[in-house]
Structure formats: structure tokens, C-alpha cells
Amino acid sequence: MNWTLEVVVVPVSDVDRAKAFYADQLGFVVDHDTAIGGLGRIVQLTPPGSSCSIVFGAGVVPEMPPGSLKGLQLVVPDLRKAHLELVERGVEVSDVQVLGENPGPVPDPLDNVGFVFFSDPDGNSWAVQQISSRA
Template sequence: MAKTLSDAGYSLNTSQKAAEKQPVVELKLEVLVLPVSDVDRAKDFYQKAGFRLDADFNISEELRIIQLTPPGSEMSIIFGTGVTESEPGSVQNLHLIVKDIIEAQADLHNRGIDISEVWHDADGLFHRPGGRNRVSGPSPDRADYGSFASFSDPDGNGWFLQEVLTRAPGR
């Protein structure tokens, strides 16, 4: 059974004072722009991974915008031609939150996505850059925020699946 962050010994700022510092106006993340080298290859990859195609605007030779949304997400990704000047594959450490890391990893693997096995950090929460401190298998107590699997799109933009059953307060 998954443990909460508090059960795992991590402190959270849940005081009224912290709540009062929250913005008055909602600020929701809507779109993440990904730099890719081959628009159609990226479109095929993300659809194969189960992302829903929301739009494919072929405006001109210099401007094409593709928008896809991961299952269950309110935030979308956008890529295309003339969308960004960032280097293809330069976006890293993107997190897709899942309720069952084993099921989600198997689903992507079965869809033909080259995804790592499930792993956790030896110290528990989050993960270290470059794969340091990784231990095979899910977090031993299935603690929230503690189990991962990773994959990259064809350009090398890097994604993590992260298991969370109980969100931190205010989320």
C-alpha cells in the first residue's frame, strides 16, 4: 500500500500561512512546447504512446503546429515547424503522473515505446540526474512520488512516469 509523503518522513508546508500566500488568480499550465526534428515522426510517436491528437494546423511551409494531450491530462504538448528555435531533444525531466507505475510502464511497453523498467531512488523521494542511485523495481513501500520509469521521444526529449496515489495537499 502506498504511503503518503508525511508517512514517509517528508515534511510539507500545510499551514494557513502558506495557503494565504497562494495566488488569487488561477495560473494553469496549458502547453509545453517540444523541439523536434521530424514533425511527422514525433506525431506518430506520441500517438503510439496514447496521446490524443487535438490539432494539426498546416498553416504554411514555414508553420505547422501539432497539439497532443496525454490521457487524463489538462496540459498538452505542442511541436511543429516554426514553433521553437530550441534544439531538438533538449527538453528533459518531464513527468507524467500515474496511479499504477507497473500498469503504466507495461502499457507503454506494449504500445512499442522503448521504456525503462520500473525503478526507484535508493534514498526514496524523487530521482537523481543521470540515473545515479537507481534501484530496480518500485519503491519498496510504494510511497507516493517514489517509483519511476523513463523514456525518450525519437529526438531525445526525456520523460518520466511517476507513481502518485495521494497528491500533496493543495494539489
């Protein structure tokens, strides 16, 4: 049986501000932005190429303190390009960092060990790791 992770709830304080950050600055695709029968609103976005989405909203998602989600991780094949794209989109992102050592030869020294870090406007933190190929 396959077990797939499809949605992660991201706690935010301002739905419109979060939607603008994730859609306009990060380039996530807006899957839907829906009012739920007068009860609240739910917004779902998906990173390009991902099969897992994020969701946030008002009144219909589990209550968590805004900014309390830490350590979500995106994976890209080219960290330098991803870093440049984030900077060009106005995201406050760390410099490229190398964390650890590769156990063997890799096509690019950033593979597996190259990271950048950023936070959304509420303080939910994200990492971006380079993995250009998997064993």
C-alpha cells in the same frame, strides 16, 4: 489568481515521426494538426487525463534544438500498469525504479518514489512517476 500550465513546446526534427510516437505509441490525443497559412505546421497533443498539452511543429514554434527538452514528467496512479502499456506500445522504457523513501505509510510502496524513464525519437526525455493519491 490561478496560474495554469497549459502547453509545453517539444523540440523535434521530424513532425510526422513525433506525431506518430506521441499519438500511436504513447496514446496522446491529437488536438489538432494545422497548417498555418503557408508559414508552417503546428501539432498539439494532450496526454489522457491531462490539462496540459504538448505542441511541436515546423516554422511556427520557438526554435530549440531537437532533443533538448529534458525532465518532463507524467504522473500515473499505477506505475506497473503504465510500464506494461508503454512496453506493449513499443516504447523503449526503463525498468521500474524506486528513487528515495516515502516519509510515511502509503497504500503502495511505489507511491511517490516509483519512476520509469523514456525518450522520444529525438532524445527529449520523460519521467513517469506513480502518485495514487495526494494529501
